[in-house]
Amino acid sequence: xxxxxxxxxxxxxxxxxxxxxxxxxxxxxxxxxxxxxxxxxxxxxxxxxxxxxxxxxxxxxxxxxxxxxxxxxxxxxxxxxxxxxxxxxxxxxxxxxxxxxxxxxxxxxxxxxxxxxxxxxxxxxxxxxxxxxxxxxxxxxxxxxxxxxxxxxxxxxxxxxxxxxxxxxxxxxxxxxxxxxxxxxxxxxxxxxxxxxxxxxxxxxxxxxxxxxxxxxxxxxxxxxxxxxxxxxxxxxxxxxxxxxxxxxxxxxxxxxxxxxxxxxxxxxxxxxxxxxxxxxxxxxxxxxxxxxxxxxxxxxxxxxxxxxxxxxxxxxxxxxxxxxxxxxxxxxxxxxxxxxxxxxxxxxxxxxxxxxxxxxxxxxxxxxxxxxxxxxxxxxxxxxxxxxxxxxxxxxxxxxxxxxxxxxxxxxxxxxxxxxxxxxxxxxxxxxxxxxxxxxxxxxxxxxxxxxxxxxxxxxxxxxxxxxxxxxxxxxxxxxxxxxxxxxxxxxxxxxxxxxxxxxxxxxxxxxxxxxxxxxxxxxxxxxxxxxxxxxxxxxxxxxxxxxxxxxxxxxxxxxxxxxxxxxxxxxxxxxxxxxxxxxxxxxxxxxxxxxxxxxxxxxxxxxxxxxxxxxxxxxxxxxxxxxxxxxxxxxxxxxxxxxxxxxxxxxxxxxxxxxxxxxxxxxxxxxxxxxxxxxxxxxxxxxxxxxxxxxxxxxxxxxxxxxxxxxxxxxxxxxxxxxxxxxxxxxxxxxxxx
Numbered sequence: 016x017x018x019x020x021x022x023x024x025x026x027x028x029x030x031x032x033x034x035x036x037x038x039x040x041x042x043x044x045x046x047x048x049x050x051x052x053x054x055x056x057x058x059x060x061x062x063x064x065x066x067x068x069x070x071x072x073x074x075x076x077x078x079x080x081x082x083x084x085x086x087x088x089x090x091x092x093x094x095x096x097x098x099x100x101x102x103x104x105x106x107x108x109x110x111x112x113x114x115x116x117x118x119x120x121x122x123x124x125x126x127x128x129x130x131x132x133x134x135x136x137x138x139x140x141x142x143x144x145x146x147x148x149x150x151x152x153x154x155x156x157x158x159x160x161x162x163x164x165x166x167x168x169x170x171x172x173x174x175x176x177x178x179x180x181x182x183x184x185x186x187x188x189x190x191x192x193x194x195x196x197x198x199x200x201x202x203x204x205x206x207x208x209x210x211x212x213x214x215x216x217x218x219x220x221x222x223x224x225x226x227x228x229x230x231x232x233x234x235x236x237x238x239x240x241x242x243x244x245x246x247x248x249x250x251x252x253x254x255x256x257x258x259x260x261x262x263x264x265x266x267x268x269x270x271x272x273x274x275x276x277x278x279x280x281x282x283x284x285x286x287x288x289x290x291x292x293x294x295x296x297x298x299x300x301x302x303x304x305x306x307x308x309x310x311x312x313x314x315x316x317x318x319x320x321x322x323x324x325x326x327x328x329x330x331x332x333x334x335x336x337x338x339x340x341x342x343x344x345x346x347x348x349x350x351x352x353x354x355x356x357x358x359x360x361x362x363x364x365x366x367x368x369x370x371x372x373x374x375x376x377x378x379x380x381x382x383x384x385x386x387x388x389x390x391x392x393x394x395x396x397x398x399x400x401x402x403x404x405x406x407x408x409x410x411x412x413x414x415x416x417x418x419x420x421x422x423x424x425x426x427x428x429x430x431x432x433x434x435x436x437x438x439x440x441x442x443x444x445x446x447x448x449x450x451x452x453x454x455x456x457x458x459x460x461x462x463x464x465x466x467x468x469x470x471x472x473x474x475x476x477x478x479x480x481x482x483x484x485x486x487x488x489x490x491x492x493x494x495x496x497x498x499x500x501x502x503x504x505x506x507x508x509x510x511x512x513x514x515x516x517x518x519x520x521x522x523x524x525x526x527x528x529x530x531x532x533x534x535x536x537x538x539x540x541x542x543x544x545x546x547x548x549x550x551x552x553x554x555x556x557x558x559x560x561x562x563x564x565x566x567x568x569x570x571x572x573x574x575x576x577x578x579x580x581x582x583x584x585x586x587x588x589x590x591x592x593x594x595x596x597x598x599x600x601x602x603x604x605x606x607x608x609x610x611x612x613x614x615x616x617x618x619x620x621x622x623x624x625x626x627x628x629x630x631x632x633x634x635x636x637x638x639x640x641x642x643x644x645x646x647x648x649x650x651x652x653x654x655x656x657x658x659x660x661x662x663x664x665x666x667x668x669x670x671x672x673x674x675x676x677x678x679x680x681x682x683x684x685x686x687x688x689x690x691x692x693x694x695x696x697x698x699x700x701x702x703x704x705x706x707x708x709x710x711x712x713x714x715x716x717x718x719x720x721x722x723x724x725x726x727x728x729x730x731x732x733x734x735x736x737x738x739x740x741x742x743x744x745x746x747x748x749x750x751x752x753x754x755x
Contacts, residue, residue: 050095051403052396053288054086057099059379060286064626066300067106069205069225070350076357076372078105083368095289103296109310110279110297112250121251122174122322131157134324138333139164142322143184145252146175154184162191166336167244168329170322171258172272173251185257190236192244192266199256200301200308201230202282205352206625208635209707210384210693223354226625227302233257241266247332249318250276253283254310259301263308265340270332272318280310284626298626305346313341357696365698370406370415373697374399377419380695381426383624386634386709387719390501391425398425412437416701420497423703427501427720429509429662429688430706435699443516445540447523451479451511452659455733458487458511460527464543472536474529476737481526482514490514501720504659505686515540530737555579562587563751565744568668569595576603580646588652588751590744591672593665594682601668606642608649609675616641616674617667618711638713641675653678654747657725662686667710669723674713680725681747687722 058079062068068075085098096113103111124142130153132140139161143149161167169188171181189197207223246258249272259280261267271278284298301308316331323329359365365373378399382388388395402422409415416438423431448464460477479487494513500506517523517540525536555570556579564583568591571579583589591604605616615638623633653676655669661682666689672678693707709719729746 050086050089050289052400053286054099054102055375055378055399057286057288057294058102058375059382060284060298061103061106061296062379063207063383063624064205064284064298065106065108066203066205066225066281066297066626067108069352071353072350073105074357075105076376078102079375080366080368080372083371092289092292095292099288099292099294103294106296108297110281110283110295112276112279112283112293112295114276114293114295115291121176122170122172122320124174124322130154131160132324133160133164134168134329134333137165138336139167140324140329140333141167141169141188143169143171143181143188144175144322145171145173145181146179148179149181149184158187158191161188162238164242166242167192168247168332168336169244169258170247170329170332171252171255172247172249172322172328176251182255182257185255186233187236189233189257189261191239192242192261193233193235193239193264194241196232196234197257197260197264198232198304199230199260200303201227202299203227203302203349204299204626206623206627207354207383208621208623210354210380210695224352225349226627230256233260243268243336245270245332245335247272247316247328248278248312250274250278254278254280256280256301259308259310262313262341263303268313268335268338268340270314270316270328270335271312272316272328274318278310278312282626302349303346306349307347309347313338359696359698359700361700363699364412365415367407369698370409370418371403373415373419373699373701374402374406374422376697377422377695377703378402380703381705384622384693384707385426385428385705386620386622386690386707387428388622389632390427390720394425398422412699413441415699417441417497419697419701419703423705424496424499426499426705428706429500429505429686430690430692430704431499432704434702434704440518442513443518443521443540445517445519445521445542447515447538447540448543449473449515449538451514452731453507453511454731454736457733458514459733459736461731461736472538473525473527474737475739476733477527477529478733479514479525479527480533483517483524487514500686500688502684502687502722504684504722505662505688508659508662508686556582558586559590559748563748564589565592566590567592567595568597568600568665569593571598571600573599573603576600577646579604580607580649583649583651584647586651588654589649590654590656590747590751591668592656592744593668594656594658594660594743595665596660596662597664597668599664601664601671602642603645604668605671605675606644607646608653608672609641609644610648610650611675611677613641613674613713615639615713617670617713618715620709620711621707634709639671641671652751654751655680656743656747657682657685657723658743659683659686661723663689666718666723670710670712670718679727679747679750680723681727681729681750682725682743683728683730684725685723687718687720689718 062075082098082102089095089098092115099113124144126148130142134140204226206226244267246269248254262269281297281301282299283295286294288294316328319327402418405418409418416433416435420433450462452459452461458479460473491510494510498509500509519542521540523538527536555567557565559565564586617639619637619639621635623635655678657680666685689710690706690708692704695703711717729743731742735742
């Protein structure tokens with residue numbers, strides 16, 4: 016008789032295997048290898064945040080694939096910079112800046128120096144440098160001096176890296192130079208809260224699109240008059256919206272000084288790549304009522320690193336006061352945002368660059384679309400580097416898909432699987448019509464599909480020792496590293512599902528042991544209905560004596576819910592069996608269990624990716640409403656049976672029931688995976704599935720990667736299964752008949 020490890024030890028061994036795999040990886044010490052994680056982060060941020068990718072006009076996947084040879088070959092900063100410029104070029108981003116070291120563009124103008132100076136011909140010079148502190152009394156005096164001048168130069172170049180918000184002063188200043196309200200540009204960001212399955216329309220509850228922040232207009236000050244003004248800027252700070260609005264109205268000109276960094280207007284995001292190379296790109300764009308608002312300085316002037324009336328840059332700015340205003344550019348409409356997935360050549364073995372793209376795209380998708388990303392820690396980054404390394408050596412579609420599956424294992428998500436033609440053929444598309452469980456550390460037959468007479472050669476309680484000559488213990492050791500799961504229950508659930516797989520119509524030779532000893536059984540594998548009931552035949556509803564009712568939610572159909580409540584009405588208690596997969600009945604059952612009169616059930620959490628500055632990753636969260644009762648409430652005691660077959664919608668059903676009524680959970684821990692599936696399409700006709708939502712308990716407790724623990728832990732025994740007993744159900748009956 017072959018003993019197997021416990022569920023807890025199964026999961027511990029899987030963890031140790033993953034750690035050993037990572038430890039055995041060669042150290043990724045070369046510049047190119049180390050840089051690839053930084054490149055992946057840059058590609059991810061652009062993919063989800065850059066405004067140029069809101070529509071279908073740019074193939075961002077192709078941009079990475081074309082640049083990858085140069086990126087992989089880069090051995091120094093100039094080579095890496097050239098490769099990054101190649102990758103970023105399709106964005107046509109006016110804010111793109113890639114730099115290593117910057118010139119010292121800080122000006123020397125201490126705060127105790129004058130805020131206002133007089134130049135020739137009555138022109139005023141206002142030292143409103145980014146970073147300087149402005150005293151209110153000095154500001155009011157400077158504003159009075161400005162009002163007496165026919166024209167003005169405003170030097171905005173920075174004097175400190177500790178920036179001070181000078182926008183309130185600029186808006187007060189602008190109010191004296193306009194004769195009508197001046198609308199300021201608005202910031203527009205992309206956002207995405209989820210992804211649809213490939214080929215399906217966008218989910219209205221998981222929107223993606225453009226988000227425009229509210230703005231306002233500056234009203235003219237009393238006695239204001241239109242006068243020319245020039246703003247002098249450099250690349251250390253963004254050109255203020257006030258200056259852009261005045262330039263657009265023909266009131267102001269903008270003079271930018273030359274230097275390492277070009278000037279910019281829209282908000283930027285910064286990402287370090289390699290040893291000190293910085294990439295800055297637009298994370299938003301500026302829009303006016305007429306459409307997109309571009310930025311271009313009226314003149315580029317040499318930067319002499321000085322300010323004041325003797326500065327060459329200031330004189331160049333003053334010379335622009337008499338220049339003819341630039342013709343107002345025609346507005347560009349805001350592109351219509353499109354949510355899509357990239358299509359690839361189907362079935363072909365992808366090139367090395369396409370394989371690396373697949374690894375990076377999978378990593379980036381989980382980074383921004385996986386709602387429980389915070390549970391992964393740094394192991395997800397390590398998984399990417401290991402996968403990139405494997406992608407250089409895989410030789411066919413099977414090895415390619417296996418490399419992606421090995422990466423996906425790190426999610427700890429039982430919904431996480433890689434699907435491809437080669438991998439499906441390797442795993443086996445057919446199964447045996449059996450239900451197995453790990454009981455007393457043995458793989459035990461607990462049920463068989465009566466529609467397949469061959470399965471009658473097995474009896475409930477038989478121990479499976481080997482399949483096709485391979486011991487079950489070694490099969491489980493071989494399968495565990497290929498499975499994504501965070502709990503012992505989840506690992507057992509997934510391993511048992513894979514044990515029986517094989518080619519359609521193949522003959523499985525099982526070595527089993529029963530009360531009369533070991534024997535050989537042959538059963539042909541079939542392509543089975545995934546809705547196969549996971550327990551022996553029986554009715555969906557039955558009475559347990561005169562006081563209790565039993566409901567098998569693996570069999571109960573949604574249309575049968577009203578009849579079910581009529582069936583259990585007046586009973587002391589009801590036992591709901593969730594050791595299987597329900598049929599969308601949770602919502603209609605919970606509404607009539609709701610003796611708590613709760614308005615809401617579990618929490619639903621979706622990832623929220625946007626360029627908005629935030630101190631921590633953002634999520635879109637809401638509480639799932641409970642439906643109003645459509646019939647009398649059931650007020651008896653409620654017990655729910657759970658075990659390692661309780662996963663996804665089964666776990667959601669538990670969360671709905673516990674929100675509505677004081678239920679008692681009996682059995683063993685559930686899998687710990689819930690949330691609608693999302694599908695990512697990758698090169699080579701590969702599809703990846705994973706949980707797209709995180710579902711928490713109504714009180715906020717996490718369920719993902721933790722499972723649901725029973726209030727009363729009860730496990731079946733081999734003797735009980737052989738005797739035809741359901742010991743978990745029996746314990747639930749005793750509990751419901753107890754007083755209290």
